[in-house]
Amino acid sequence: MKPVDDDVLLTEVQFKELFRDQSAIERYMSGPHPLVLGHRVIRDNRFLVKISPDNLTAFKKEYPHDPIVDLLTTPYWFRVHVYYDIVTSEDFVVLTHGKPGISDLPVVRIHSESLFNRFPLRTVGNRTSSRSR
Known part of the structure; x- marks a missing residue:
């Protein structure tokens, strides 16, 4: 990023x-x-x-x-955590930056976007989410 x-x-x-x-x-x-x-x-x-x-x-x-x-050309490196909520069928991606300490407050930016169709899959049938069927 x-x-x-x-x-x-x-x-x-x-x-x-x-x-x-x-x-x-x-x-x-x-x-x-x-x-x-x-x-x-x-x-x-x-x-x-x-x-x-x-x-x-x-x-x-x-x-x-x-x-x-x-500074402007050096990318940020994040740890990525991806979660899928089976009740709401929603994807959640959490990016963590640096090594926060116990008392550190996170810097948060919320961005809504679907993960489906973001990655190439070999089987075309797997590209469609259960929500869009």
């Missing part, structure tokens, strides 16, 4: 690795063409950082080895 609306979700560890102190993030936010348009803390241990894709291209040419240039 890629970032939505140029907002990058970072764990506290990732944020501190990229921006070691407040002056580091302010450097990315300053100048006539700021790379970072803003940032905010969510859930006490996650950060949303808004990146300017237009300014990122120019920055990448000048500083190709800066770790921040890969």
Whole structure:
């Protein structure tokens, strides 16, 4: 999955690795063409950082080895849990990001979509769900 609306979700560890102190993030936010348009803390241990894709291209040419240039192109990796409710005949997919601790609150985005017909099957008869028969 890629970032939505140029907002990058970072764990506290990732944020501190990229921006070691407040002056580091302010450097990315300053100048006539700021790379970072803003940032905010969510859930006490996650950060949303808004990146300017237009300014990122120019920055990448000048500083190709800066770790921040890969933020918009680095995919998020999730653990996937798929559930099927036999009572309602509904599919549920739960994506988990990072390694949450016992007191961490999840970052949730709800998106409704059917899993049927999303994966190629060898037998055409198996492509239709029991709901659409």
